Amino acid sequence: MSNAIKVESPLNYFHGSFNKSSTPDSLFNNQVDCDLVIKEAPLSAHLNLRGDASDSHFCAAVAEVLAVALPLQPGTYQRNGDSSIYWLGPSEWLIVQEGADPASLEAALRESLTGHISIVDVSGGQTCINLRGTAAVTVLKKSSVYDFEGWDGATANAGSVVQTTFAKASAAVSNRSDGSYDLVIRRSFADYLAQWLLDAGGEFGCRIEQG
CATH class of the missing domain: 3.30.70.1520 (Heterotetrameric sarcosine oxidase)
Structure with missing residues (x-):
């Protein structure tokens, strides 16, 4: 009998989750184009x-x-x-x-x-998620009190990091050179933020993937 402990990431049960508020329920699947893709980094x-x-x-x-x-x-x-x-x-x-x-x-x-x-x-108390897609910066702007104006594009403010709130939770948000955004968040808020992002990104099409 194996005594191995199964280790799961904070968003393990959200991998593959999809939401697009303008799409009929019958079309809810990963083949529908999404303008917001959320990838959870592996355990780090x-x-x-x-x-x-x-x-x-x-x-x-x-x-x-x-x-x-x-x-x-x-x-x-x-x-x-x-x-x-x-x-x-x-x-x-x-x-x-x-x-x-x-x-x-x-x-x-x-x-x-x-x-x-x-x-x-x-x-044990943190995880990292990456936001990418054409709607990423729009969702970022409407999720935080920080002014992310000028963070659009692959090189604008690349290499920057701010400690701010994201959907009322604390987060360290950074801008990568490929135009995506990394968020370091508390593990205890991961479930809440995943559900919040699926709802906030529904108008664009939002999918959560394993990194």
Whole structure:
């Protein structure tokens, strides 16, 4: 008898969900075109990092472990492959590495970093979703109090991240160079946000997929 524990992502039961308010029920399927596609990232390592941004050794060590430069400008992030580092404050960052083991990543950082630092594993409390499609920025604008004017297009504000509200839940929203948007959200709000997005995106056609 296997004792293996089945691990499911926060939006596991929403994968394949579809809504288009102007389409008859009989046509509700994944073949209908959608202007808003939501993809949930695979289970990932989410680490909160604190350290001295003015310490060149600290910045270099982080870059060496993650192969991503530590963002030092407010409201920016850096991404390379499946690894992202988000600026949260003058001495605070969020590291997200898709599909990675958080314990192994934390151990690698602790081995390389010296001095006064803090690394907290927050993987169990967060997840990341990606919004893409022609209606993505429209839904983004009507979902938040932040002014996303100018975030349209593949290069506008690419590399930016803001900490704001999204459908009354907290989120870190970033703009990728391919014109899509990543949202880091609390796991406890994932179910609510999935249902909210399906409703808000219904007028455009909205589908939730596994990343």
